[in-house]
Amino acid sequence: MAMPELCQLAQRGDLPRIRAVLASSPCSDRLLDTRHRKSGDSVLHYAARHGQVAVLRYVCEDCGLSPETGNVDGKRPLHEAAQAGHTECVRYLVGRSVQIDVLKRADWTPIMLACTKTNLTVVKLLREAGADLTIRNKDGWNCFHIACREGDVNILNYLLDCDSTLWDSVSTNGRTPLHTASLHGRVGAANILLQRYLFDEHGLPVDTPASGSGLTALHFAAKEGQTNAVKLILRFGSSANTKDGKGRTALHMASGGQHAECVRVLLNNEAQDGPDCSGNTAEHLARKQAVKEIFSQLH
Template sequence: MAVPGDRQEAAAAARVPEPCPKRLFRLVQDGRLRALRDELQRVGGWAAGAGCPGPAGDTLLHCAARHGHRDILAYLAEAWGMDIEASNRDYKRPLHEAASMGHRDCVRYLLGRGAAVDCLKKADWTPLMMACARKNLEVIQDLVEHGANPLLQNKDGWNSFHIASREGDPEILQYLLSVSPAAWKTESKIRRTPLHTAGNTSAPNLITPSAMHGCLEAVKVLLNRCEYEPDCRDKCGVTPFMDAIQCGHVNIARLLLATQKEGHTSTVQTLLSLGADINSKDERNRSALHLACAGQHSACVEFLLQSGLKDSPDVSGTLAQQLTKRTDILQCFDRTVAT
C-alpha cells in the first residue's frame, strides 16, 4: 500500500513538464541563450541529450553550430555535457555544420575541445571539404592548422583541393598548395582533374553530371603552380579546353590553347600542336564545335571556326551546326564558307 509521501512524489513527477523539441530548437536557432537555459532547467537535462532529436537526427549542438551561436554551443557542451561528436542521420557532426556555414568561432571552439578534425559525413566529406565549398579561407586555415588532411578523398574521388578548384578562389588554391604541394595530383573516379573542374560551369548538355564553375584566375593558378597537361582527358575523352568551350568560357579556352602551344615548342609536333588540340574528339566523335553549338555559345563557335576547326559528323552523323537553331551561330558557319 502506497504511503502519502510516495503519492506526493509520484504526483510531483507527473507534474514535470514534457519538453517541446521544436521550441528548444527554435530558441537555439534564434540565439536566445537565457530563454534556452530557463527552458532546459524547467524540463530537465534529458531534453538536452539524445532524447530531443531534431530534423535529420540533429542535436541541439548541431543547430547551434549551424547558426553560429558559440555561446550556446559552449553552454550545451559544458553545462549539459552534450557530445560534440554526435552524428545525425547523414553522419554530420557539429564541426561539419560550423565549417560548412563558415562560423569560425564555433569551429575554433569545437577544435579546442578536441573535435575530430577529419570526421566523415555521408559521401565521405570532411569539415575541410565543406569549408572549401564555402570559400572561407580563415576556417580552412584553422582546420589545416589543427591537422586536417587536404589529401583525403570523398566517395567521388575529390579531395579538398579539387573542391576548392570548383569554387575558383585563387587565394584558397594558393594556400592549399603551400601547405600540401601534392594536393593538385588528383583525379576523380571519372578521371576529371581540378583543371577540368576550374575551367567549366553549369550549362545545358553537360557531359558530366556536376555543375562546375569556370574561373579564369583559378585556371591561371593551376597552370602556373601545377603540372597538368592542358589536353588531359577524362573518362569520356573530354579535355579542359573542350569543357571551357562547351560552357562558353572563351578566355579560358584561349588560355588553355596558348599553354598547349607553348608546351610543345621543343618538339617536332610544334607545327601541328595547335591544330591537333583544336581537333580533339570525345568518345562520341564530337569536337569542341559540337559542344559549343549544343551550348548555344556563338562567341565560342566563331572563335573555333576562325581558329581553323572544320565541322564534321559525330558517330551518329550529326554535324555541329545541326545542334543549333540560332541565326547568329548559323551565320558564323556561312561566313566561314564564304571566306
C-alpha cells in the same frame, strides 16, 4: 517546450532563454538530448550551423553534451560549422579536440565542406588542427578538387602551398581539377593550375583528356559555354581541334550547347568543323539561328 522550439532558440543564439527553459524543466537532460525527427539534428547542430558559439559552448561545457554528436547523415557540429563558414564555432570545436577528419555520409570531411565556401580562415584552422587534404569522397574528390569547383583562389593557393601535389588527382569519373575548374568556368582556378604546373617538371598538358570520355578542359568549358575559360585555355596552347572518344571537338560541344560566343571564339582560333564518329558536324548541331549565323559569316 518541444525540441524544435529549443532549436529555434539555439539558431537565434538566445542563451538566456535556453538557460531559463532548461532550469524550469523537470527533465532537462532528456529535453537536450531530443533530436529532430527526420534529420537527427541536436541543439549542437543548430548552434554550430548558425554560428552561435556561446550556445555551443554552454551546451557542451555546462550541459555536458558531446561535441561529437552526429545526425542521421553522420554530420557532426564541426561539419555544420565548417560548411557554414562560422570561424569562431570551428575554432571552439577544434579547441575541444574533436575528430578533424570524421566522415559524414558520402565521405565528406569538415575541410571538404569548408572548401565549398570562401572562408580561408576556417580552412586554415582545420588544416592546422591536422586535417588530411588527400582524403577522397565517394566521387573521388579531395578537398582541392572541391575548391577548384568553387574557384576561391586564396583557398586554392593555400592548399597548394600546403601540398603542391594536390593538383595531380583524378575523380571517379576521370576528371582532373583542371577539368572541373574549366567545366564550372572558374577562370581563376584554371589560371592557377596552368600557371603553376603547365611548364614545370610535373607536366600538366593543357589537353590532358579525362579518362573514359576523352574530354579535355577545352571540351568541358565549351560544353557549358564558359567563354572566358575557353579563351584562357586556348591562350595556354590548347588545340581547338582535339577530339574526344567520340570524335567530337570543342566546336561540337559549343555548337551542341548553342553557345554562340564560344563558337565564335573557337572558329577565330582555327577550329575546323568536321564529322564526329556519328557523322555530325558542329554546324549540323547548331540549332539556334544565332549560332548558325556565326558559321555563315565565317565560311
